[in-house]
Amino acid sequence: MSDMVASEDELRSLYGTPSKLAVAKQIDRLDVHARRFIELSPFLVISSQGADGLGDVSPKGDAPGFVQVLDDRTLLIPDRPGNNRLDTLSNLTANDGVGLLFMVPGVCETLRVNGRARIVADGELLAPTAVRGRLPTAGILVAVEEVYLHCAKALVRSKLWEDDHRxxxxxxxxxxxxxxxxxxxxxxxxxxxxxxxxxxxxxxx
Known part of the structure; x- marks a missing residue:
């Protein structure tokens, strides 16, 4: 294929530069608005990358606010029972970079959080995430580096929250x-x- 884009310069020649607002919206901590969004969110997807360089995304979901905001730069994601493939957790043992995309039903904007993650199995730390008296086996502790809202266009185009598109x-x-x-x-x-x-x-x- 002769039309492959292989450099930042080529990319920018196609798309141009982002607006000042699009650049300025990125912050390095969880402010009151990001905290509120996470509090309302019952669902996120987490991206990770293994030692082989392949990327992976995995869904995480529970009651709204299941992700704990420990402070303005730290999140705790409980790892609920699954199929024990452990794709995300295995990747984190090799590469600690993660990207999170939080979604709130009915809200077309999404919240993006990027950072570095560790796997924790500290019962005291995980205690607030227990459900029905059951602690998760482990949790994902995220050191937040980038936070920003993503505009509504993708969800508006997809009509994701509209009942007649279910x-x-x-x-x-x-x-x-x-x-x-x-x-x-x-x-x-x-x-x-x-x-x-x-x-x-x-x-x-």
């Missing part, structure tokens, strides 16, 4: 059926679906 889950096969198709079978789909359903009901925490 997709009926039955439009897609079940999770187990999709995986079976992708890997060529080898397991009982109905049994796997039942395990998934049980996990969603009984092993969220």
């Amino acid at each position: 997709v009926d889950r039955r439009t897609l096969p079940s999770l187990a059926q999709i995986i079976s198709d992708q890997v060529g079978g080898g397991f009982d789909v109905a049994e796997a679906d039942a395990r998934v359903e049980d996990s969603l009901k009984n092993r969220l925490y």
Whole structure:
């Protein structure tokens, strides 16, 4: 392909420069507005990168405010039970850089937070994140370096929060059926679906 963009100069020749506001909006701490956004947010995605250089993104979700703001430069994300692939946590043992994207249902702006992360298993530190008396096995402690709001265009274009754009889950096969198709079978789909359903009901925490 002859039209590949390979440098910052080439990129800027296509897009131009950002506005003064777009540059100035980036701050280095969690101010009152960022704290409020995180307090209202039940969902975020976290990006990480492994030693092989491949990037990864993973969703994290719970009740609004599940991410703890410890101070204006520190966040604590509880790591709830999952499938034990540990993609994000494994990446953090090799590369501590992370990017967070916080979302609030009904709000089309998003909050971006970038920083450095460590895995912590301190019961006292994790105690405020317990649910139903259950502590997470570990948490992700983020040292905040960059904070800024992202404009609403992507969510406005996607109509993400509009009810008439919701997709009926039955439009897609079940999770187990999709995986079976992708890997060529080898397991009982109905049994796997039942395990998934049980996990969603009984092993969220």
